[in-house]
Amino acid sequence: MHSTPRTDDPPVLECRDLAVRFAGDSGEVCAVNGVNLTVRAGECFGVVGESGSGKSQAFMAVMGLLAENGRASGSVKLNGREILNAPRKTLNAIRGVEMSFIFQDPMSSLTPFLRIGDQMCETLIEHSKISRDEARNRVLEVLEMVRIPAAKRRFGQFPHELSGGMRQRVMIAQALLCKPALLIADEPTTALDVTVQAEILDIFAGLKKHTNTAIVMVTHDLGVIASICDSVAVMYAGRIVERGAAEGVFYDPQHPYTRGLLRSIPSITDDPNADAQVIGGQPPNLLNLPKGCHFRPRCENAMAICAQELPPLLERKPQHFGACHLEVTP
Amino acid sequence: MCFMAAKCGAVSSNALFHLKGRDAGRVMLKLIARRLMVAIPTVFIIIVLSFLIIKMAPGGPFDAEAEIDPEILANLERAYYLDRPIWEQFWRYFTNLLQGDFGQSFIFRDRSVADIIIQGFPVSAQIGLWAIFIGAFGGIALGIIAALRKNSFVDYGVMTVAMTGIAVPTFVTAPTMALVFGLYLGLLPISGWGGGALPNMILPIAALALPKIGVIARITRGGMLEVLRANYVRTARSKGLRESIVIWRHTLRAGLTPVVSYLGPAIAGVMTGSVVIEQIFGLPGIGRSFVEGAVNRDYPVVMGITILYATLIIIMNLIVDLSYRLLDPRVEMSK
Amino acid sequence: MTVAGLDNDKAAAGAKPDAGGDSRSPARRAFDRFMRNKSAVAGLIIIGLMTVTSIFVPILSPKDIQTVSWEYVLSPPSLETGYWFGTDVNGRDLFVRTFYAGRISLAIGLLATAIAFMIGVIYGSISGYFGGALDSFMMRVCDVLYALPTLFFIIILVTVLGAKNIFIVFMCIGAVEWLTMARIVRGQTLSVKQKEYVEAAKAIGLPTSKILARYIVPNVTSAVIVYVTLLIPVNILIESYLSFLGLGVQEPLTSWGLLISQGSVEMENAPWLLFFPALFLTVTLFAFNFIGDGLRDALDPKDR
Ligand SMILES: Nc1ncnc2c1ncn2[C@@H]1O[C@H](COP(=O)(O)OP(=O)(O)O)[C@@H](O)[C@H]1O
Ligand SMILES: [Mg+2]
Numbered sequence: 001m002h003s004t005p006r007t008d009d010p011p012v013l014e015c016r017d018l019a020v021r022f023a024g025d026s027g028e029v030c031a032v033n034g035v036n037l038t039v040r041a042g043e044c045f046g047v048v049g050e051s052g053s054g055k056s057q058a059f060m061a062v063m064g065l066l067a068e069n070g071r072a073s074g075s076v077k078l079n080g081r082e083i084l085n086a087p088r089k090t091l092n093a094i095r096g097v098e099m100s101f102i103f104q105d106p107m108s109s110l111t112p113f114l115r116i117g118d119q120m121c122e123t124l125i126e127h128s129k130i131s132r133d134e135a136r137n138r139v140l141e142v143l144e145m146v147r148i149p150a151a152k153r154r155f156g157q158f159p160h161e162l163s164g165g166m167r168q169r170v171m172i173a174q175a176l177l178c179k180p181a182l183l184i185a186d187e188p189t190t191a192l193d194v195t196v197q198a199e200i201l202d203i204f205a206g207l208k209k210h211t212n213t214a215i216v217m218v219t220h221d222l223g224v225i226a227s228i229c230d231s232v233a234v235m236y237a238g239r240i241v242e243r244g245a246a247e248g249v250f251y252d253p254q255h256p257y258t259r260g261l262l263r264s265i266p267s268i269t270d271d272p273n274a275d276a277q278v279i280g281g282q283p284p285n286l287l288n289l290p291k292g293c294h295f296r297p298r299c300e301n302a303m304a305i306c307a308q309e310l311p312p313l314l315e316r317k318p319q320h321f322g323a324c325h326l327e328v329t330p
Numbered sequence: 331m332c333f334m335a336a337k338c339g340a341v342s343s344n345a346l347f348h349l350k351g352r353d354a355g356r357v358m359l360k361l362i363a364r365r366l367m368v369a370i371p372t373v374f375i376i377i378v379l380s381f382l383i384i385k386m387a388p389g390g391p392f393d394a395e396a397e398i399d400p401e402i403l404a405n406l407e408r409a410y411y412l413d414r415p416i417w418e419q420f421w422r423y424f425t426n427l428l429q430g431d432f433g434q435s436f437i438f439r440d441r442s443v444a445d446i447i448i449q450g451f452p453v454s455a456q457i458g459l460w461a462i463f464i465g466a467f468g469g470i471a472l473g474i475i476a477a478l479r480k481n482s483f484v485d486y487g488v489m490t491v492a493m494t495g496i497a498v499p500t501f502v503t504a505p506t507m508a509l510v511f512g513l514y515l516g517l518l519p520i521s522g523w524g525g526g527a528l529p530n531m532i533l534p535i536a537a538l539a540l541p542k543i544g545v546i547a548r549i550t551r552g553g554m555l556e557v558l559r560a561n562y563v564r565t566a567r568s569k570g571l572r573e574s575i576v577i578w579r580h581t582l583r584a585g586l587t588p589v590v591s592y593l594g595p596a597i598a599g600v601m602t603g604s605v606v607i608e609q610i611f612g613l614p615g616i617g618r619s620f621v622e623g624a625v626n627r628d629y630p631v632v633m634g635i636t637i638l639y640a641t642l643i644i645i646m647n648l649i650v651d652l653s654y655r656l657l658d659p660r661v662e663m664s665k
Numbered sequence: 666m667t668v669a670g671l672d673n674d675k676a677a678a679g680a681k682p683d684a685g686g687d688s689r690s691p692a693r694r695a696f697d698r699f700m701r702n703k704s705a706v707a708g709l710i711i712i713g714l715m716t717v718t719s720i721f722v723p724i725l726s727p728k729d730i731q732t733v734s735w736e737y738v739l740s741p742p743s744l745e746t747g748y749w750f751g752t753d754v755n756g757r758d759l760f761v762r763t764f765y766a767g768r769i770s771l772a773i774g775l776l777a778t779a780i781a782f783m784i785g786v787i788y789g790s791i792s793g794y795f796g797g798a799l800d801s802f803m804m805r806v807c808d809v810l811y812a813l814p815t816l817f818f819i820i821i822l823v824t825v826l827g828a829k830n831i832f833i834v835f836m837c838i839g840a841v842e843w844l845t846m847a848r849i850v851r852g853q854t855l856s857v858k859q860k861e862y863v864e865a866a867k868a869i870g871l872p873t874s875k876i877l878a879r880y881i882v883p884n885v886t887s888a889v890i891v892y893v894t895l896l897i898p899v900n901i902l903i904e905s906y907l908s909f910l911g912l913g914v915q916e917p918l919t920s921w922g923l924l925i926s927q928g929s930v931e932m933e934n935a936p937w938l939l940f941f942p943a944l945f946l947t948v949t950l951f952a953f954n955f956i957g958d959g960l961r962d963a964l965d966p967k968d969r
Contacts, residue, residue, distance in 0.1 A: 025694075025698070063568055065564055065567060065568060068480075088573065091570070092570040092571070092572060093570065094570065095567070095568055095569060095570035096568065096569035096570035096571075097570060100568070100569075101568040103561060103564070103565060103568075105561060108560065108561040108562065109561045109562055109564070109565045110562055110565065111562040111563075111565070111566065111579075111580050112562065112584070112658065112659070113583050113584065113657065113658050113659055114579065114580070122569075122571065122575070122579070123569045123570070123571070126569070126570060126571050126572065126575070127570060158659045160659070171565075174569070368808075372808065372809050372812055373812075375809050376809065376812060376813060379809075379813075380821065383821060383822070383825055384821070384825060386825070493951065493954060493955075494951075496950075496954065497898070497947055497950040497951045497954055498943075498947045498950075499902055499905060499906070499946065499947070499950070501905070501906065501909045501922070501925060501926070501929070502925060502939075502943040502946070502947060505925075505928075505929035505932055505939055506939070506943075508932075509932050509933070509936065509939075513933055599814065602814070602817075605816060605820075605906070605910065606906060606909060606910065609909075609910060610929070620817065620820070621820065621910055621912075624820045624821060624823075624824040624912070625824065625911070625912070627824065632821060635817070636813070636814070636817055636818075636821070639813075639814045639817060640812045640813060640814070643812050643814070644812055
């Protein structure tokens with residue numbers, strides 16, 4: 001399948017015990033809790049989970065872009081350097097240069113009243129002593145890299161003159177301008193048409209092949225994971241419940257939630273009229289999480305202990321972690 | 331007044347077409363033409379409306395002069411065509427209006443309404459424009475500072491000042507300032523125009539500017555907070571841009587759009603004079619002429635000033651519409 | 666290949682701090698938010714006190730609004746003389762006069778707002794409900810009236826109608842200040858009339874007037890509540906402008922605007938005549954603005 005990166009490469013991104021809390025009207029919400037993960041150069045790391053499970057906020061914390069009512073704790077190291085809650089000045093020297101973020105909604109994520117070219121050039125000019133002409137050339141080069149036709153013309157256009165797919169390409173190109181070591185893409189295909197989704201994924205596949213950039217791919221689409229990710233973390237209620245190589249997670253899931261996710265993929269061989277199986281029960285309420293395992297109310301295998309103790313994330317297979325009280329399946 | 335913020339419509343952002351180069355100028359002209367096609371009937375209706383309201387009024391302009399000889403009264407009425415059918419009066423008034431003739435004042439019989447406006451308007455407009463200029467500058471600056479330091483001490487301070495500017499009426503601030511700076515400290519004249527001397531203008535301008543600062547600060551803060559939440563501002567931050575660039579380049583334009591909507595009619599408003607300020611400081615502006623006209627039933631003066639005001643408002647709104655186009659390339663040009 | 670049920674928006678909403686785990690109703694939550702806003706509550710208390718005192722001022726003081734005392738002409742505020750706020754040129758007690766003025770000012774502010782509210786809701790809901798040509802016509806009328814200067818228009822109306830009594834004053838203010846209300850209500854009506862219960866009412870053949878009265882109006886009024894609250898101080902202010910210019914409330918009645926106008930004439934030798942009415946008017950305007958802001962924040966918390 002994919003060329004798996006060597007595990008002894010130095011990590012590009014290393015999160016230890018990352019937590020994100022939001023102060024709210026009716027109490028504090030813990031949107032992300034105890035997240036540990038490591039992403040290496042050249043690796044594509046998938047993060048999957050249902051809406052509200054804390055995927056976006058975990059990486060917002062990495063970028064230092066949490067909303068005002070949010071607080072992050074734990075440790076985040078980028079190329080070995082602690083960056084969590086670093087001062088704005090330090091972060092600004094890193095953001096857009098060493099790590100870039102691609103937002104979910106390309107329609108609203110570009111400044112509507114600035115020309116595409118100006119928005120892109122300003123990133124380069126901010127971070128390097130570079131003339132406008134040089135910046136322009138680099139921008140055109142990257143626009144062509146993400147296969148934007150007639151890049152020169154796009155340069156002078158406003159965001160609203162571009163289709164959703166084109167805007168997402170611009171977002172990707174913008175993120176790649178300074179050749180970052182880490183690229184975080186938050187559901188880059190969710191807002192797009194199916195055909196466009198495939199084209200965008202193609203760009204990521206190309207990136208993976210031709211550069212050494214570490215990619216974090218946040219998604220709720222297991223298809224995306226299957227097509228380009230080397231390893232996966234499954235998130236539920238702000239925690240990672242399963243983590244491992246993509247193949248392992250797909251073929252030998254260690255958590256009932258992951259199994260539920262996999263079952264709910266409509267497969268081609270299925271009767272097309274039959275609905276895909278959906279995981280039953282309510283999504284968790286972060287303000288009022290059940291004691292013990294957070295997935296217990298929806299779990300088909302729940303046991304007595306599940307109501308008592310939160311299962312720790314343990315290595316159940318080599319390099320394959322799961323957080324479940326069930327015995328390791330042989 | 332604070333409720334003004336509610337009147338400021340947001341720019342429609344769903345219009346997804348854009349024009350370039352040569353076309354833009356043509357479209358602009360077309361837009362102006364289309365707006366004028368609405369504006370001209372509007373002014374006409376306002377003329378008819380104020381004409382009718384005034385004609386329906388019980389009592390004539392010469393009622394006050396009790397001992398007036400019936401024969402003289404009849405002559406007077408003939409001189410002002412008050413004995414003719416109403417539609418004829420209107421037609422006469424309207425055709426004269428088109429030639430720039432607003433008629434004669436009933437009270438100051440040797441003065442035409444146009445004269446009164448020509449003399450009073452520069453006074454009112456000068457005071458008003460200075461006040462709105464100071465109000466816009468001060469208000470925008472304070473509003474931005476408050477928005478950037480949301481929920482901080484600074485924010486509460488600025489908003490308290492703004493609220494004070496709004497809630498304390500000008501006819502309280504104006505006499506108070508006159509009392510303090512004029513009578514107690516003896517720094518500034520408290521009354522009169524002095525041919526437009528700077529010291530005479532300071533107090534009226536200050537009194538008029540204070541509430542404008544308050545309103546504009548509030549509108550600015552609201553607009554900026556709205557935009558600071560926008561996804562594209564987050565994108566700008568994610569690119570590692572300095573905060574100053576994020577604010578100046580990525581938020582100000584959209585954040586100040588509501589201020590522009592407010593400024594249009596507000597400029598028209600201050601230019602036609604603050605009735606109260608002119609009264610308090612004894613300024614020979616058209617606001618005072620208007621009140622005197624209303625009290626004395628000097629209808630030609632009242633109508634003339636009303637029509638002037640309505641026309642100004644319509645022009646200012648047109649300018650606001652056009653400037654949306656400059657502020658946001660998405661704005662629909664077709665409406 | 667998207668996982669069914671995963672991109673469920675309700676899931677996210679369920680976890681939002683505002684919704685999940687909070688059994689209070691939306692109205693209750695808004696109320697709680699309002700009560701936590703200190704300045705809004707303070708505003709409410711001030712208006713309450715002001716209203717009660719204005720109503721019961723005859724009990725609080727034996728003096729009448731017109732009681733003249735020639736020994737105490739322009740006497741400064743003092744606890745000994747019993748003239749807490751001092752007296753005016755005619756030796757009338759300013760304390761009593763300020764609260765009597767408060768009665769009139771508050772009453773005119775409220776009544777004018779009520780008139781504007783009624784016209785605005787009726788006009789806006791009819792325009793929005795019937796739509797089509799009637800709607801465009803009615804909105805055009807609004808546009809035209811918008812181009813008329815509010816204060817100018819009210820001054821014209823007041824002088825044209827001649828009789829300077831408070832009835833005319835608040836009617837005129839109300840008759841001019843309904844435009845924005847009508848626009849908000851119209852917009853709201855457009856969305857409410859799509860709702861199932863309105864469709865259902867139409868289907869069972871309820872007459873239009875009943876549908877409007879029973880389903881549309883109650884559902885659109887909540888949208889203007891903030892605007893209504895903020896319109897009260899505006900109308901109080903307009904009344905005092907008129908009275909200040911001598912076009913509003915007339916002696917022997919009085920209002921804050923009139924008192925301020927009389928006070929500013931005497932401000933050199935009797936500054937208290939300006940101070941007390943101005944203070945009361947200003948505090949009232951503040952209070953209403955705080956209440957309005959508090960309501961807005963409570964009903965639409967994102968603005969905070
Ligand atoms: N500013 C905020 N204040 C309070 N709660 C928030 C805030 N932003 C996000 N959340 C909550 O954090 C949780 C995780 O959100 P997110 O990471 O965006 O989910 P997703 O996995 O869909 O990307 C959600 O329940 C959301 O309601
Ligand atoms: Mg997300």
